[in-house]
Amino acid sequence: MKKNMVYFVLYVVLITELLIVITERDELEEKEHVVRDKMLNSLADSYKRPVLLAIPNRKTDYDVGAKENGGAVVVMTPVGLVSDEEKKEVEFFIDVAPGGKQPADWPSGGLTSKTTNENYKLIKTDDGNAQFIAKLSTEGEFAFRAYCRVERKLPSYLPDFLLADLANRVGEQKISTSPKEEFSIIAKRQGGVKKQAVEFLF
Numbered sequence: 001m002k003k004n005m006v007y008f009v010l011y012v013v014l015i016t017e018l019l020i021v022i023t024e025r026d027e028l029e030e031k032e033h034v035v036r037d038k039m040l041n042s043l044a045d046s047y048k049r050p051v052l053l054a055i056p057n058r059k060t061d062y063d064v065g066a067k068e069n070g071g072a073v074v075v076m077t078p079v080g081l082v083s084d085e086e087k088k089e090v091e092f093f094i095d096v097a098p099g100g101k102q103p104a105d106w107p108s109g110g111l112t113s114k115t116t117n118e119n120y121k122l123i124k125t126d127d128g129n130a131q132f133i134a135k136l137s138t139e140g141e142f143a144f145r146a147y148c149r150v151e152r153k154l155p156s157y158l159p160d161f162l163l164a165d166l167a168n169r170v171g172e173q174k175i176s177t178s179p180k181e182e183f184s185i186i187a188k189r190q191g192g193v194k195k196q197a198v199e200f201l202f
Contacts, residue, residue, distance in 0.1 A: 036162070040162065040165055040166050040169055041169065043082065043155075043166055043169075043170075044166060044169035044170045046080070046082045047082055047152055047154075047170045047173075048170065048171075049080050050080065050176065050178070050179075051078055051079065051080040051081065051148065051150060051176040051177070051178045052078070052079040052080055052178050052179065053076055053077070053078055053079070053146060053147055053148045053178040053179070053181050054076070054077045054078075054079050054181075055074065055075070055076050055077075055146065055181050055183050056075060056077070057074060057075070057183070058182075058183045058184070059183070059184050059185075059186060060072050060073070060074055060183070060184070060185045060186070061185075061186050061188070062134070062136055062185050062186065062187045062188070063187075063188065063189070063190045064136060064137065064138070064139055064187050064188060064189050065189035065190060066190075069135070070133070070135075071119075071121075071133040071134050071135040071136075072133070072134045072135075072136065072185045072187075073131055073132070073133055074131070074132040074134075074183055074185070075129060075130075075131055075132075076092060076129065076130045076131075076132065076146060076148070077128075077129045078090050078128055078129070078148045078150070078178065080176075081128050081150065082155065083153050083154060083155035083156070084155065084156070084157075085153040085155070085156060086128070086150050086151075086152065086153055087126075087127065087128030088128075089150060089151065089153070090124075090128055090148055090149070090150040091112065091113070091148065091149050091150065092112065092113065092122055092124070092130045092132075092146065092147075092148050093110060093111070093112055093146065093147055093148070093149070094110060094111040094112075094122060094132055094144055094145070094146045095109075095110035095111065095144065095145055095146075096110075096142070096143070096144060096145070097143035097144055097145040097182050097184075098145070099143075100142065100143035100144070100184075101140050101141070101142055101143070102142075103119075103134070103136055103137075103138070103140075103142050104119075104136075104137050104138060105117065105118075105119050105120070105137075106120065107120065111132070113130075118135075119134065119135040119136075119137070120132075120133070120134050120135070121133040130148075132144075132146070134185055136185065136187040138187065139187050139188055139189060140186075140187055141184055141185070141186045141187075142184060142185050142186075142187065143182060143183075143184045144182065144183055144184065144185070145180050145181070145182050146180065146181055146182075146183065147177060147178045147179065147180045147181065148177075148178045149175060149176070149177045149178070150175070150176055151173070151174075151175050151176075152170075152173045152174060152175070152176055153173065154166055154167060154170070154173070
C-alpha cells in the first residue's frame with residue numbers, strides 16, 4: 001500500500017511538472033508570436049514609407065586653384081531603405097538644376113554611376129550611400145538636382161515562412177523614387193599671395 005502511495009505521489013509530481021513545462025512553453029510561444037508580429041509590422045511599415053534622399057551639405061565650397069584637389073565631394077544618403085539588397089541596388093541620378101549654370105564637360109543627360117567621366121564621378125558605397133565628386137575648372141555657383149530610385153526587395157535573411165508573411169503585409173513590391181533634392185557647389189580661386197599694405201610714418 002505504501003509502495004503504491006509512493007508511486008502515486010511520484011506520478012502526481014511528474015504530471016504537475018509536465019503541466020508546468022507545457023504552460024511555460026505555451027507562454028513562451030505566445031510571447032514569440034507577439035514579438036514576431038511586432039517585428040513584421042515594423043518592417044512592413046518601413047517598406048510602405050516613401051524613400052527620401054538626404055544631402056547634409058546643401059552648399060559646398062570648392063577651390064578651383066588648388067593644385068592637389070581631388071574635387072568637391074557631396075555625400076548623398078537614401079533614407080528608408082530596409083534590406084541589404086536595396087542598399088546594393090539603389091541608383092542615384094544628378095543633373096543641373098533648372099535655370100542653373102552648366103559646368104564644363106558636364107555629361108549629356110545627367111550623371112549616374114554608369115555615365116561618369118574624368119571630372120564628374122558618382123560613387124556608391126557599401127552602406128547604400130553615394131558620393132558625388134566634381135572637379136570644376138571655372139568659377140561660379142553651380143546648382144544641381146539629385147534623386148534616387150530603388151526596386152523594393154524583402155530581406156533575404158528571413159526564413160521563407162516569415163518572408164511570405166511579410167510579403168502579405170507589405171503588398172505588391174514596386175519601384176520607389178525619391179523626391180528631387182537640390183544642392184550647389186561654389187567654385188572660387190582661393191589661392192595666391194596677398195600683398196601687405198606698407199604704411200609710411202612722417
